[in-house]
Amino acid sequence: xxxxxxxDLILHxxxxxxxxxxxxxxxxxxxxxxxxxxxxxxxxTLQLLEAPEAPERxxxxxxxxxxxxxxxxxxxxAPWWVRWLKWxxxxxxxxxxxxxxxxxITGLSWSNPGNPSPASPPAVASTIASDGRxxxxxxxxxxxxxxxxxxxxxxxxxxxxxxxxxxxRRAEDxxxxxxxxxxxAVEAGEQSVASVLEDxxxxxxxxxHSPSKVTAADLDDVRQRIDAASLLFKVRVxxxxxxxxxxxxxxxxxxxxxxxxQVS
Amino acid sequence: MxxxxxxxxxxxxxxxxxAFRALVERHSRTAFRLAYRMTGNEHDAEDVVQDSFLKxxxxxxxxxxxxxxxxxxxxxxxxxxVDLLRARRSRQDYNRVDDLDAVAxxxxxxxxxxxxxxxxxxxxxxxxSALSGLSPLERAAFTLRHYEGxxxxxxxxxxxxxxxxxxxSVFRAVKKxxxxxxPIRGES
Numbered sequence: 001x002x003x004x005x006x007x008d009l010i011l012h013x014x015x016x017x018x019x020x021x022x023x024x025x026x027x028x029x030x031x032x033x034x035x036x037x038x039x040x041x042x043x044x045t046l047q048l049l050e051a052p053e054a055p056e057r058x059x060x061x062x063x064x065x066x067x068x069x070x071x072x073x074x075x076x077x078a079p080w081w082v083r084w085l086k087w088x089x090x091x092x093x094x095x096x097x098x099x100x101x102x103x104x105i106t107g108l109s110w111s112n113p114g115n116p117s118p119a120s121p122p123a124v125a126s127t128i129a130s131d132g133r134x135x136x137x138x139x140x141x142x143x144x145x146x147x148x149x150x151x152x153x154x155x156x157x158x159x160x161x162x163x164x165x166x167x168x169r170r171a172e173d174x175x176x177x178x179x180x181x182x183x184x185a186v187e188a189g190e191q192s193v194a195s196v197l198e199d200x201x202x203x204x205x206x207x208x209h210s211p212s213k214v215t216a217a218d219l220d221d222v223r224q225r226i227d228a229a230s231l232l233f234k235v236r237v238x239x240x241x242x243x244x245x246x247x248x249x250x251x252x253x254x255x256x257x258x259x260x261x262q263v264s
Numbered sequence: 265m266x267x268x269x270x271x272x273x274x275x276x277x278x279x280x281x282x283a284f285r286a287l288v289e290r291h292s293r294t295a296f297r298l299a300y301r302m303t304g305n306e307h308d309a310e311d312v313v314q315d316s317f318l319k320x321x322x323x324x325x326x327x328x329x330x331x332x333x334x335x336x337x338x339x340x341x342x343x344x345x346v347d348l349l350r351a352r353r354s355r356q357d358y359n360r361v362d363d364l365d366a367v368a369x370x371x372x373x374x375x376x377x378x379x380x381x382x383x384x385x386x387x388x389x390x391x392x393s394a395l396s397g398l399s400p401l402e403r404a405a406f407t408l409r410h411y412e413g414x415x416x417x418x419x420x421x422x423x424x425x426x427x428x429x430x431x432x433s434v435f436r437a438v439k440k441x442x443x444x445x446x447p448i449r450g451e452s
Contacts, residue, residue: 006435006439007431007435010434010435010438011416011431014409014410014434016415016416041442041449042438042442044449045438045441045442045445045446045449046410046438046441048387048391048445048448048449049391049410049441049445051301051410051411052300052301052304052388052392052411054296054297054300054301054309055300055306057292057293057296061292061293061296062288062289062290062291062292062293063289064292065288065289065292065313065314065317066285066288066289066292068314069288069314069317069318069321070281070285072318073281073284073318073321074318074321074322075322076277076279076321076322076323076324076325153401153424153425153429154429156399156401157401157425157428157429157430157432157433158432159432159435160436223399227350227353227354227399227400228354229354230350230351230354232350233347233350233351233354236347
């Protein structure tokens with residue numbers, strides 16, 4: 001006789017199984033004494049867990065909440081299409097600026113390799129390169145943090161005793177990228193970014209160095225480290241912060257025009 | 265009524281704070297109840313409600329007018345609760361085993377019957393302690409499934425997990441709770 005697992009019985013208790021399967025499990029629990037015992041105990045425990053009664057809040061509660069938050073209301077984000085347009089414009093302007101700078105520097109060294117470069121244009125170029133580099137760094141790190149958050153969430157929710165080799169491979173890719181971004185962040189003076197990336201690397205290395213068939217204890221260990229470092233929280237907060245900075249960054253177009261005119 | 269709500273929402277999305285105030289007044293109590301179930305703490309629930317409305321205001325531009333504001337806010341409250349539980353967990357030095365042992369070692373009053381026992385403060389304390397032994401995601405998934413009656417699919421959507429991860433969060437929560445509550449069910 002095929003017995004049902006605890007997971008099957010939990011889903012059955014909550015009515016997550018449907019149709020034929022639900023009927024099969026009901027029938028089996030009726031006929032099988034050991035599954036019936038497990039199910040009875042499970043249902044008994046879950047029925048003990050009544051919804052905690054929230055302290056009463058009066059009719060005026062909404063108004064009280066409003067009074068508390070009204071002075072702290074943030075600036076609303078622009079609608080998505082505005083953000084997209086803005087990001088898109090910035091990306092295009094940044095890319096054009098970078099191309100112009102590269103062309104400019106290449107042109108200088110190509111036409112006059114023996115002479116030192118004149119002072120003014122490279123100074124402008126260096127500023128633009130630095131702005132562009134910063135912006136590219138922000139965008140790349142934001143994407144990197146999103147990918148890392150997905151892996152960490154998967155690890156936090158991996159089944160005990162399961163195979164995490166896929167997550168380990170993804171973590172390996174991320175660790176090497178993370179190191180590069182961290183160095184870039186240090187050079188750009190972004191200490192807080194570098195610090196979160198360092199925490200992230202440490203925890204990703206823990207994931208990589210765990211056995212791919214993790215025991216419940218191993219997995220709990222990794223999860224507790226991630227929890228203790230508030231890593232998911234930090235990654236989310238930093239991701240949000242960088243997105244905000246990307247949105248509020250000034251467009252690079254005026255610099256690009258200046259350089260274009262100097263080149264031509 | 266629907267048209268009225270749609271008009272309020274449209275004004276709020278254009279940055280009209282008075283329109284947003286109407287939404288806050290309408291949805292605060294529901295938000296508080298969910299936040300309290302998620303965090304198990306009145307003060308934390310208050311913080312979650314405020315953070316959730318601030319976040320909702322900032323992100324109103326992302327809200328699709330076809331969706332229901334209450335559903336969208338529910339998701340924000342659930343995720344703000346998870347963030348708060350994570351922050352709280354990292355701040356405090358949780359010693360779950362000691363907590364549970366301390367509760368388990370207290371002698372039962374005078375052997376009350378099961379109905380009385382199920383409603384007693386002792387059980388409530390034991391349950392609260394068992395719930396605090398869950399990870400933030402496990403607690404959130406369990407609260408949504410057990411107390412809020414949300415399906416696994418809805419939980420995965422609310423918490424931004426895939427279905428399997430949502431399911432396993434509920435499984436782990438139930439397993440931990442069974443183990444933690446075994447003493448008061450007379451098991452070894």
